[in-house]
Amino acid sequence: MQVFLITGGAGFIGANFVAHLLDTYPDYRVVVYDKLTYAGNLDNLRAVWENPRFSFVQGDICDRPHVEQVVKEHGVDTIVNFAAETHVDRSILNPDAFIQTNVYGTYVLLEVTKDLGLERFHQVSTDEVYGDIPPGYRSREDDPLRPRSPYSAAKASGDLLTLSYFTTYQVPVTITRASNNVGPYQHLEKVVPLFTTNALEDKPLPVYGDGRQMRDYMWVGDHCRAIDVVLHKGTLGEVYNVGTGQEIENLTMVRIVLDTLGKPHSLVQFVEDRPGHDRRYAMDIQKIRALGWEPRYTPQEAVAKAVRWYVENEWWWRPIKEGEFQDYYRRLYGQRKVYRTGLE
Numbered sequence: 001m002q003v004f005l006i007t008g009g010a011g012f013i014g015a016n017f018v019a020h021l022l023d024t025y026p027d028y029r030v031v032v033y034d035k036l037t038y039a040g041n042l043d044n045l046r047a048v049w050e051n052p053r054f055s056f057v058q059g060d061i062c063d064r065p066h067v068e069q070v071v072k073e074h075g076v077d078t079i080v081n082f083a084a085e086t087h088v089d090r091s092i093l094n095p096d097a098f099i100q101t102n103v104y105g106t107y108v109l110l111e112v113t114k115d116l117g118l119e120r121f122h123q124v125s126t127d128e129v130y131g132d133i134p135p136g137y138r139s140r141e142d143d144p145l146r147p148r149s150p151y152s153a154a155k156a157s158g159d160l161l162t163l164s165y166f167t168t169y170q171v172p173v174t175i176t177r178a179s180n181n182v183g184p185y186q187h188l189e190k191v192v193p194l195f196t197t198n199a200l201e202d203k204p205l206p207v208y209g210d211g212r213q214m215r216d217y218m219w220v221g222d223h224c225r226a227i228d229v230v231l232h233k234g235t236l237g238e239v240y241n242v243g244t245g246q247e248i249e250n251l252t253m254v255r256i257v258l259d260t261l262g263k264p265h266s267l268v269q270f271v272e273d274r275p276g277h278d279r280r281y282a283m284d285i286q287k288i289r290a291l292g293w294e295p296r297y298t299p300q301e302a303v304a305k306a307v308r309w310y311v312e313n314e315w316w317w318r319p320i321k322e323g324e325f326q327d328y329y330r331r332l333y334g335q336r337k338v339y340r341t342g343l344e
């Protein structure tokens with residue numbers, strides 16, 4: 001394992017993982033392969049751009065001849081697949097690209113891994129594939145998949161294809177299923193960067209429904225270390241859950257955002273809920289703990305740390321907020337009913 005194709009490496013988690021690999025392993029080379037959709041951003045790769053062990057290729061994981069050509073040209077032996085359409089709300093507005101990239105794109109990468117005899121294909125997946133989890137229960141890796149949004153259904157399909165290539169063709173695969181990541185370079189459509197930047201501009205924070213949904217907010221660096229551990233110590237054909245093992249209500253997350261910034265709770269607006277909104281995700285993380293991995297941050301610490309990054313890095317988020325994002329924001333939030341404002 002020495003030459004990595006990091007698909008989706010210009011996105012949030014992919015870019016953090018690229019920096020992690022180059023910093024941790026002085027002999028590894030990294031090729032980022034990214035379509036640069038609205039979510040891809042070369043600013044995310046500024047810190048590694050001049051590194052002689054780094055290269056960037058713009059391309060679509062659905063384009064098999066191109067992926068194959070890049071893998072051969074760079075002598076890639078390992079693919080880590082971050083490339084995906086990732087935002088649940090956008091999957092509700094228009095699922096098409098989700099099916100293309102998250103299902104067909106994953107299939108293309110598996111085919112290339114099989115036909116070129118690569119050492120490893122790692123699929124970066126999500127806790128959302130388990131669906132809505134009742135209070136008191138934690139998902140385990142062999143639980144049935146019950147995805148409930150077009151996004152999570154497409155990701156679950158990617159997971160099942162990945163496992164089928166292990167069983168049928170003995171392709172060397174591993175999968176990680178992570179909880180909600182937070183940290184540097186997360187797109188402003190996701191809740192923590194959205195709420196932080198809205199609060200910094202004294203704009204309302206649109207909390208869906210009653211805000212009592214539960215999420216396991218994890219620091220992105222913890223996720224990157226987990227993928228690293230699974231690549232080096234994981235068992236082929238296996239799935240590993242990755243999270244802090246604790247979850248907090250969105251209302252708690254909102255309080256942390258506002259209190260970290262010293263902004264008033266009156267900025268909160270309770271708005272019409274997301275259709276099919278999963279109330280709770282919660283995972284059992286014993287399996288990855290057994291490989292020697294531990295999260296370093298609790299959800300509370302991770303959210304506060306992420307908020308501070310956005311405060312210090314306006315150069316990064318300001319151009320996004322002023323671009324096509326404004327149309328998206330109007331489309332998603334413009335007509336949404338507002339039920340009440342402020343936290344008790």
Ligand code: NAD
Nearest residue numbers: 008010011012013035036037039040060061083084180181
């Ligand atoms: P992101 O939306 O920030 O980035 C996705 C990247 O993929 C972008 O750079 C985009 O340009 C690229 N991309 C999209 N379609 C492509 C295509 N067809 N070909 C090549 N590149 C393409 O996403 P993220 O939040 O960094 O998530 C990365 C991965 O981690 C995804 O697979 C996601 O499902 C998974 N995941 C994310 C989270 C989270 O909290 N963000 C949690 C668990 C799992």
Ligand code: DAU
Nearest residue numbers: 086087088126127128178179180189190191206207208213
């Ligand atoms: O759980 C892992 C998943 O986390 C990843 O697989 C996805 O790619 C990633 O987008 C994320 O999905 P969520 O839907 O959980 O993330 P999002 O940031 O969109 O929302 C987090 C919670 O906040 C969720 O309960 C919905 C709520 N929310 C979100 C937005 C954007 C709001 O209340 N208001 C909002 O405006």
